[in-house]
Amino acid sequence: MLQIYCPYCKQTREEEEFSYAGEAHIKRPSDPQAASDKEWGDYLFFRKNPRGIHHEMWQHSAGCRRYFNVIRNTVTYEVLESYPMGTSPSEQPAHAATISTAGELQ
Amino acid sequence: MEKYSLFKLFNHARTYNENWQRAWRSPVPKSDYDVVIVGGGGHGLATAYYLAKVHGITNVAVVEKGYLGGGNTARNTTIIRSNYLWDEAAQLYELSLKLWEGLSQELNFNVMFSQRGVLNLGHTLQDMRDIQRRVNANRLNGIDGVVLSTAEVQARVPLMNCSPNARYPILGASWQPRGGTARHDAVAWGYARGADALGVDLIQQTEVTGIRRHNGAVVGVETANGFIGARKVACVTAGNSGVMAAMAGLRLPIESRPLQALVSEPLKPCLDTVVMSNAVHGYISQSDKGDLVVGAGVDSYNGYGQRGSFNVIEHTLQAICELFPSFSRVRMNRHWGGIVDTCPDACPIISKTPVEGLFFNCGWGTGGFKATPGSGYVFADTVANDRPHPLAEAFNIDRFYSGALIDEHGAAGVAH
Numbered sequence: 247m248l249q250i251y252c253p254y255c256k257q258t259r260e261e262e263e264f265s266y267a268g269e270a271h272i273k274r275p276s277d278p279q280a281a282s283d284k285e286w287g288d289y290l291f292f293r294k295n296p297r298g299i300h301h302e303m304w305q306h307s308a309g310c311r312r313y314f315n316v317i318r319n320t321v322t323y324e325v326l327e328s329y330p331m332g333t334s335p336s337e338q339p340a341h342a343a344t345i346s347t348a349g350e351l352q
Numbered sequence: 353m354e355k356y357s358l359f360k361l362f363n364h365a366r367t368y369n370e371n372w373q374r375a376w377r378s379p380v381p382k383s384d385y386d387v388v389i390v391g392g393g394g395h396g397l398a399t400a401y402y403l404a405k406v407h408g409i410t411n412v413a414v415v416e417k418g419y420l421g422g423g424n425t426a427r428n429t430t431i432i433r434s435n436y437l438w439d440e441a442a443q444l445y446e447l448s449l450k451l452w453e454g455l456s457q458e459l460n461f462n463v464m465f466s467q468r469g470v471l472n473l474g475h476t477l478q479d480m481r482d483i484q485r486r487v488n489a490n491r492l493n494g495i496d497g498v499v500l501s502t503a504e505v506q507a508r509v510p511l512m513n514c515s516p517n518a519r520y521p522i523l524g525a526s527w528q529p530r531g532g533t534a535r536h537d538a539v540a541w542g543y544a545r546g547a548d549a550l551g552v553d554l555i556q557q558t559e560v561t562g563i564r565r566h567n568g569a570v571v572g573v574e575t576a577n578g579f580i581g582a583r584k585v586a587c588v589t590a591g592n593s594g595v596m597a598a599m600a601g602l603r604l605p606i607e608s609r610p611l612q613a614l615v616s617e618p619l620k621p622c623l624d625t626v627v628m629s630n631a632v633h634g635y636i637s638q639s640d641k642g643d644l645v646v647g648a649g650v651d652s653y654n655g656y657g658q659r660g661s662f663n664v665i666e667h668t669l670q671a672i673c674e675l676f677p678s679f680s681r682v683r684m685n686r687h688w689g690g691i692v693d694t695c696p697d698a699c700p701i702i703s704k705t706p707v708e709g710l711f712f713n714c715g716w717g718t719g720g721f722k723a724t725p726g727s728g729y730v731f732a733d734t735v736a737n738d739r740p741h742p743l744a745e746a747f748n749i750d751r752f753y754s755g756a757l758i759d760e761h762g763a764a765g766v767a768h
Contacts, residue, residue: 248653265652266653287752287753288603292752293606294594294603295606295654297592297594297656321655321657322657
C-alpha cells in the first residue's frame with residue numbers, strides 16, 4: 247500500500263484515497279491546429295514508462311480532489327516527493343543520484 | 353529430439369527413468385545469428401519455433417535474462433478464448449485458438465489444453481446488450497459463442513449464486529465452448545523443446561543490456577555475457593518492452609503495470625468451467641490440480657515490482673465470495689504479480705520499427721497468454737519476411753499516429 251503525501255492537505259494518506267492520473271509534465275502541442283499527426287500521437291499515447299524514477303500525477307480524489315505531482319520509484323514503489331501542479335521538484339541533485347542507482351533509462 | 357510416446361514411457365520405466373534425454377541443450381552463444389529474439393517466454397519461444405519450422409530460419413538465438421517461461425508465462429491465469437469484438441483482434445485470437453487445438457500433437461508435448469468453456473457474466477442490462485453484440489460479432493467471424501440465460505448459467509455452474517437477490521445478480525452470460533485453459537509452463541517448455549530440436553539456441557541467464565546499431569540498422573545485442581551479432585533483433589519482453597525500446601532510442605505507447613493472481617489450496621473438483629466477470633473485476637477457474645485460480649484487476653499505476661496492491665485483490669476476492677458464497681472459507685495458497693505492458697487500446701503491437709532490423713511484439717497487456725501460439729506465428733512471419741503478416745497489419749505501431757485504434761477494452765477489459 248502506497249503512502250502518499252498530499253501537498254495541499256499537507257498529510258500523508260493511504261493509496262486508496264488517491265487516483266492515478268498518468269505521467270506528469272506532458273506538454274500539449276502549443277499550436278493545436280498546426281500540430282502534425284506525429285505530434286498528436288506522441289502527446290496522446292507515447293509514454294516514458296521508466297523502470298526506476300517516474301514523475302507522475304495523482305489526484306486526491308477522496309480528499310481535496312486536487313491534482314499534484316509525485317516522484318516515485320516504479321521498482322521499489324518508494325514515494326520520494328510530492329509537489330503541487332505548476333512547480334518543479336525541490337531537490338534535483340538528490341533525484342539525479344537515485345536515478346542512476348535505480349537505472350532509469352533516458 | 354527424443355519423441356515422447358507411451359512406448360518411450362514404458363521403456364524408460366524399465367530403466368528406472370534414469371536415461372531421459374534433456375529437453376533442450378544449454379549452448380554457448382555463437383558470435384553471430386540471423387535473428388536474435390530477446391525474451392524467452394511463451395511468445396518469444398513460439399516465435400523461435402515458427403521461424404525455424406515455417407520459415408526455415410534456424411540460425412536463431414533466444415536470449416533470456418532469467419529462465420525460460422519465468423516471467424508472465426508463469427504469472428497468469430491460463431485462460432484461453434477468442435471472443436473479441438473487433439474483426440482484427442478476433443481473427444488474431446482465433447488463429448491462436450486454432451493453433452492451441454492442435455498444439456500438443458504439433459509439439460509432441462502435452463500442454464494440457466482443456467476446452468472447458470468460458471463464461472462471461474452479465475450483471476446489468478447494458479452488460480447483456482454488450483454480450484449480445486459481441487456474440488453476434490463473433491459468430492459473423494466464425495467464432496463459436498452463445499448467449500445464455502440465468503437458468504442456463506445456473507445449470508452449468510451450480511455453485512454460483514444466481515439468485516435475483518444476489519449482490520451482483522446474473523442476468524445471463526456469453527459462453528464460448530471452445531475456450532478453456534492450458535498448462536502455462538508446458539507451453540513454454542513445449543515450444544522450447546521444439547525450437548531447440550530445430551536448431552535454435554536457447555540462451556538463459558543472459559540479460560540484454562543494449563541494442564547495438566550501425567547507420568540506423570541493428571547489428572546485434574549487448575548482453576551481460578558479451579556481444580551477440582544479429583541481422584535482425586525481435587523483442588518480445590512484455591512488461592520490460594519500454595526498457596528495451598529505450599535501449600534503441602524509441603518510445604512506445606505502453607505503460608507497465610502489475611497484474612495479480614492467486615491460487616487456493618487444492619480442492620475436490622467443483623468448478624468445471626471458466627467464469628469471468630468484467631463488471632466485478634474477477635475471474636476464476638479450477639486447475640487440474642484442484643486449486644482455484646483467481647485473477648484480479650490491473651493496478652492503476654505504473655510499476656515494475658512484481659507484486660501488486662492489496663486493495664486490488666481484496667476487491668476481487670470480495671466479488672468472488674459474492675458470486676460463490678461457498679468459496680468464502682477457502683484458504684489462499686500463493687499470490688503473485690506479473691508486469692503487463694498495457695496499450696491505450698488494449699491491443700498488442702506487432703510491428704517493425706524505425707530502426708532497420710528491429711521488431712517489437714508487445715502490448716499484449718493483461719491477455720497475452722491465450723495468444724501465445726498465434727502471436728509467435730504472425731510475429732515469426734513478420735520478422736522472416738520483413739513485412740507485417742496480413743493478420744498483424746492492423747497491429748502496426750503507426751496506428752497510434754493514424755488513429756486507427758482497435759478498441760478492445762470491452763472484450764479485454766479486465767478479465768483474462
